Amino acid sequence: MAGIYIHIPFCRQACHYCDFHFSTNLSRQDEMVDAIAHEIVSRKDYLQDEIVTIYFGGGTPSLLSGPQLEKLLESIHQNFTVSSTAEVTLEANPEDLTKAQSEALYKHGINRLSIGIQTFDEQKLQWMNRIHSSEEAVKAFRNARSAGFENISLDLIYAIPNHDRNAWEKDLKAITSLDPEHISLYGLTIEEKTVFGKWERENQLIQLPEDAAAEQYLFAIDFLTANGYIQYEVSNFGKKGYHSRHNHSYWAGTPYLGVGPGAHSFDGKNTRSFNVRNNVKYLKAINENLEYSEQEELSDIQRINERILTELRTSGGVDLKMIESLSGSRVEDLHTTFLQEIHEKNMIEMTGDFLRLKPHGFLVADEIALRLFFPEE
Numbered sequence: 001m002a003g004i005y006i007h008i009p010f011c012r013q014a015c016h017y018c019d020f021h022f023s024t025n026l027s028r029q030d031e032m033v034d035a036i037a038h039e040i041v042s043r044k045d046y047l048q049d050e051i052v053t054i055y056f057g058g059g060t061p062s063l064l065s066g067p068q069l070e071k072l073l074e075s076i077h078q079n080f081t082v083s084s085t086a087e088v089t090l091e092a093n094p095e096d097l098t099k100a101q102s103e104a105l106y107k108h109g110i111n112r113l114s115i116g117i118q119t120f121d122e123q124k125l126q127w128m129n130r131i132h133s134s135e136e137a138v139k140a141f142r143n144a145r146s147a148g149f150e151n152i153s154l155d156l157i158y159a160i161p162n163h164d165r166n167a168w169e170k171d172l173k174a175i176t177s178l179d180p181e182h183i184s185l186y187g188l189t190i191e192e193k194t195v196f197g198k199w200e201r202e203n204q205l206i207q208l209p210e211d212a213a214a215e216q217y218l219f220a221i222d223f224l225t226a227n228g229y230i231q232y233e234v235s236n237f238g239k240k241g242y243h244s245r246h247n248h249s250y251w252a253g254t255p256y257l258g259v260g261p262g263a264h265s266f267d268g269k270n271t272r273s274f275n276v277r278n279n280v281k282y283l284k285a286i287n288e289n290l291e292y293s294e295q296e297e298l299s300d301i302q303r304i305n306e307r308i309l310t311e312l313r314t315s316g317g318v319d320l321k322m323i324e325s326l327s328g329s330r331v332e333d334l335h336t337t338f339l340q341e342i343h344e345k346n347m348i349e350m351t352g353d354f355l356r357l358k359p360h361g362f363l364v365a366d367e368i369a370l371r372l373f374f375p376e377e
């Protein structure tokens with residue numbers, strides 16, 4: 001089992017909160033698609049296993065034209081063994097999902113869409129510099145459905161400043177009324193090198209207080225659960241049978257190849273590689289046959305700690321027996337006091353050999369994981 005991630009590093013305009021890798025200069029899109037197709041061919045020996053998930057992320061992959069998408073998919077199919085039941089996801093922005101584009105995506109073999117809705121509040125969409133309106137988001141969803149998509153994920157952002165509990169509840173009601181198969185929730189974080197980062201430094205943006213943000217997240221868990229969605233990871237909720245297989249493969253440590261600027265790969269053992277996070281440098285390197293990625297070898301301890309970090313974020317929890325067999329030590333013995341402390345705060349539960357987070361624990365999943373790490377030698 002293996003996966004392929006394709007990073008499409010272009011967006012029509014920059015959202016004020018976003019620090020992903022993308023460029024708003026779309027003029028080199030064709031050249032970029034050729035370069036990524038070239039990278040796919042040159043790394044065809046990276047994965048030996050059957051490809052069960054393909055994920056177009058970005059940036060905005062829904063900007064790809066039919067022929068561009070076809071070129072990338074063709075080169076994947078010609079160079080790898082792709083399962084006939086592979087999950088093929090594409091991240092889409094509402095403004096791109098016209099009837100024609102939705103039908104083209106479906107025709108080319110995309111079978112799962114992940115649509116960035118973020119909020120249904122018109123003013124907040126504008127404030128975040130999203131291009132689309134709330135009406136367009138609903139229309140995009142309907143176009144996708146009519147085109148044949150039976151597996152659609154929608155993204156929402158919580159903890160938006162001045163977006164109170166009522167406004168958040170409205171967003172949740174609006175999203176569930178569309179009845180998507182999957183919903184992802186992300187708390188708004190203010191990144192330094194973004195417009196919001198600048199506004200915060202200039203005191204033009206005041207973040208929602210932490211307790212209000214936490215309340216919105218906990219409310220969403222209850223709301224989505226009551227509406228038939230199963231929380232299977234900190235940020236992800238799916239109807240039964242609709243959990244993202246691609247995300248799951250990251251958490252399960254299966255090998256994946258990431259192509260395109262800024263993409264990461266993992267060989268399934270102990271090596272990660274990171275492509276250069278710059279369109280111009282990436283294109284130059286591919287065109288001139290230069291090095292475009294860096295490698296990192298993970299130590300055994302790093303791999304165990306990564307496993308704790310990723311498993312803890314899932315509803316399945318950390319397999320303590322497995323960690324013991326890999327490390328020779330018990331997490332329970334290394335961190336007895338801390339585990340006792342977070343147990344008393346109702347953040348975790350220990351069931352059988354598994355350590356699982358409860359909703360209050362999910363709020364601080366990464367902080368808890370860091371405290372459970374094995375020390376580096």
Ligand code: SF4
Pocket residue numbers: 010011013014015018019020022058059060093116
């Ligand atoms: S949030 Fe998405 S559409 Fe907006 S800038 Fe970031 S990658 Fe582009």
